[in-house]
Amino acid sequence: MxxxxxxxxxxxLVLSASSHGVELYKYKDEKGKWVFTDKKPKATQEASKLEYKGNKAxxxxxxxxxxxxxxxxxxxxxxxxxxxxxxxxxxxxxxxxxxxxxxxxxxxxxxxxxxxxxxxxxxxxxxxxxxxxGDPAAQADGFRYRFPVSSKQSHRISQSFNGRFSHFQRPNKYAVDIAMSVGTYIAAARGGTVIWVKDDYHMGGRNSYFLDKANFVYVLHEDGTYAVYAHILQGSALVKPGDQVGVGQRLARSGSSGYSTGPHLHFVIRKNTHRDGHSIPFQFLDATGKLYTPRAGMKVAGND
Known part of the structure; x- marks a missing residue:
């Protein structure tokens, strides 16, 4: 970028760190599954209150x-x-x-x-x-990416390539938005080296003010491309710059930080082309070994 x-x-230049925490609640639903939410549960639900704080460094x-x-x-x-x-x-x-x-x-x-x-x-x-x-001489190698969610649930792709809401310009033309509950684990779609981590912001909204506020993890790949995992929850990053991560390794939890209308993961593969951001198309590999191109409306099972 x-x-x-x-x-x-x-x-x-430095990244400013917010001193505010974000209140989250953890409880089990009627099926016994853990639910993470930023909305206070009903009085009849037994819940634990969690608080994440961003990295202040x-x-x-x-x-x-x-x-x-x-x-x-x-x-x-x-x-x-x-x-x-x-x-x-x-x-x-x-x-x-x-x-x-x-x-x-x-x-x-x-x-x-x-x-x-x-x-x-x-x-x-x-x-x-x-x-x-990134190195502008790098060439994408057509790697088959793992779905970047560590969960036993299925998750809806709310926006995919050339999406009309925010995926119609070059930096995000080939990005994918995956809707999920707050606190869902985000996992590496490909192994690599962590480049950059930001998890210090606690709010989000559909306002230009939030365009540069999203929390994220950047991971550099062997072919010189890099992945961006954006809108992660404040204080939830599980990795730091310089870490080597493997496919499926948990990176952070999902949130709604920055320019966002609700909790989701914004996932995109980019490379340096001397221009103002350049995303590249990719495919996911499902559990059976079948390749598929992500499309809006798809429901995809998480990996766990």
Whole structure:
């Protein structure tokens, strides 16, 4: 994803953490199944009150800034541009400056590393930048994905590819929304490395204010694509950046954080294509080994 807007050099960005908790209730229904809900049960139902709190530690994002370089041998100083990538995935930086013949320059920085470029300048450089997760040279390998829900129940696909509500633009054109009760376990559809986790926000709604508030887990795959598991419940993440996860491993619980009209999982596979987000089509593999393309209205059994 591109970070929305452009950053001026030297700006350090962090994710803000909410100090608010979200109240959840856990009880057994008439069939003896556990139910998680954010609505207080009836007085006749025996329920346990749960409270999740988000991770209060700030999560650094990739950043670029002017760096002073001191040369003790010559007692001189110069300036360059420091690119910092704290993610466990490659990150592509796009720099814009009048010093470049085309007005821009793209630089790929390896996972969990930094790179000093444009050395030897007499003064700090003026530039803007943005960044994208992933290596643009990566090619999707057609992996057959496991349904990303750890549950004994069936779950309805409420919106699929090219959905009219919110899946009609490139970043989410090939995304899937899976409706489920609050607190349902989300599981890895494919193994990989956890890139980024955000689980600090407690609210959701159908208002532009919530567009950048969703909680999520990003997982990098072997072929260079990555999965986004979004709208997870505040404080429910079971993994952290750098963790290696296997297919079917539980990542978090479902919620309704961010731009959302109700509890569900937003699942999408993306890759870096130098553009403003690019989702790619995929198929799920059912328990019998049959491949299927997700469609709105489908009811799919969870994996447990």
């Amino acid at each position: 591109w970070l929305q807007g452009w950053m001026v050099c030297g700006l350090l 700030s999560a650094p994002r990739p950043r670029a800034y002017s760096q002073r370089i001191n040369d003790s041998a010559t007692a001189t100083q110069s300036f360059g541009i420091q690119l910092v990538n704290p993610f466990f995935a490659p990150v592509e930086f796009e720099l814009q400056s009048s010093r470049y013949a085309t007005g821009e320059k793209r630089v790929l920085v390896d996972a969990d590393s930094s790179l000093l470029i444009e050395r030897g300048n007499d003064e700090p450089l003026n530039f803007r930048y943005r960044w994208r997760v």
